[in-house]
Amino acid sequence: MRAVKLVPKDDLERVRVNAQKAMALMEERGIRQTPHNYAIWYEYILESNPDLTRAVNELITQHGKYTDKIGLELYERFFTREKEGRVIQETSRLVQKSMESMMGNLNESSANYTAYGKNLNSFAEKMEGLSGPELQGIIDEIVSQTHSMSGNTISLQQGIDSASREIADLKRRLQFVQQEAYTDSLTGIANRKCFDAELAKKVNEAQERSSNLCLIMADIDHFKSFNDTHGHTFGDQVIKLVATTLAKGIDSDAVAARYGGEEFSVILPDTELSEAVNIANDLRMAISAKKLIKRSTKKEVGKITMSLGVAAYAQRENALAFVNRADQALYSAKKSGRNCVKHSEPALSR
Known part of the structure; x- marks a missing residue:
């Protein structure tokens, strides 16, 4: 008979305490106690996954509260x-x-x-x-x-x-x-996990070949307000429309991904900065030209716009620093009135 390995009492007590903390936090925030949500908040309490903790905080800040939709997105991103x-x-x-x-x-x-x-x-x-x-x-x-x-x-x-x-x-x-x-369940394009893997791969290729590589980070303008006005179901349709427009507007060797929530990214291998800025502007205009019609009323409800930030890869730069520069350019576009493209020049290699 095989011996059973006993879990130390201290470990069991620690698991019990953390489980209670997770459930108490979920109850305090009005979060449904589903297996997916429990997995996320238990990990959040442990603070053993900084990326998950940061993602939870960012999404709650963006949307004002934690929803089942956010929970599903986080679970697909960190637990699949x-x-x-x-x-x-x-x-x-x-x-x-x-x-x-x-x-x-x-x-x-x-x-x-x-x-x-x-x-x-x-x-x-x-x-x-x-x-x-x-x-x-x-x-x-x-x-x-x-x-x-x-x-x-x-x-x-x-x-x-x-x-x-x-x-x-x-x-x-x-x-x-x-x-x-590697696929976002809502839009059918690449998800965050796929984006991370593809970007790491393209950064390595750019380093080995000393080739051009650009990154676009894009965000739907005033999406929270739009979502609150027209409802989450219609908001999902808008996200799907944006994803389809991005995927159709790039070459086959580029990768369009849903980065999280209403934020998207496009990886452009073998592309110079000036060309990437032109592509970003083409995508921006293609999205703003779309007419939004609510199916329930058949009425046009305006249009959506996007702010986009573009960065060119700098040799020896890691993927996180690359994303941060594209994000900074995106933030600059939002500060400049939205519905525009800003870019970040790579720092000179030392």
């Missing part, structure tokens, strides 16, 4: 990795099982071929001096073993084909889960 990890682990186990089955078939077939070869050699040594009936008996045995080997070969091929199909299916399943983990 656990789901992805479980699926990857399970897929790996199933692939290993298929490979073991295939290797078993191959080993069995190899053993059968070896035995078949030895028998043929034995038959050849006995051929001389045999009578007719004895020779007929040898031939019958050879035919029988040859038929058996033929059957084994067919079984082997069928086993390999079956394992190949299983592995192909598992590969498709894994690709689907990974794609789901």
Whole structure:
């Protein structure tokens, strides 16, 4: 019987206290006690994930309060990795099982071929001096073993084909889960997790190749006021419209992502700053040209505008500093009256 590893009493007490704190904080703020929300606020109480803590504070500041929508966004951003990890682990186990089955078939077939070869050699040594009936008996045995080997070969091929199909299916399943983990559920474009991974990749490429790289950070102007006036459902439609417009307005090698809430980002590899500013202005005008019509009333409710900040990558700069400069340019655009584009020149390399 396997020994059970006991959790120290101090650890259990710490978990209990933190759980109580999380539930008390949720109750105080009027937050529904769902598994998703509990996971977020328990982590928040622990203060073990600074990115999560900062994201919670920023979103509450932007929206005035914590909502189920914010909770879902935070959960997808910080907790889908656990789901992805479980699926990857399970897929790996199933692939290993298929490979073991295939290797078993191959080993069995190899053993059968070896035995078949030895028998043929034995038959050849006995051929001389045999009578007719004895020779007929040898031939019958050879035919029988040859038929058996033929059957084994067919079984082997069928086993390999079956394992190949299983592995192909598992590969498709894994690709689907990974794609789901990197996709924003509301808009269908890249999510924050995907943005972080893509930006890190593009920064590394820009460093290795000394190539151009630009980043656009964009925010829907007065979105909170718009949301409060027309409702969250209509606000979601606006976010989806903006996402679609951004994705359609860039080349296939660029990446448009929902950074969080009503903020978006666009990664532009092999793009100079002047060109990136032009792209940002094109996107801004494309969005402001959209007519917003409320489905329930069929009436036009005005238009939306965006403020955009553009930064060009500076060699040896890390991804966080790069994002911060684009964010500063975005803040400058908002201070300048919104619905405009501002850019940040890279600092000279030392």
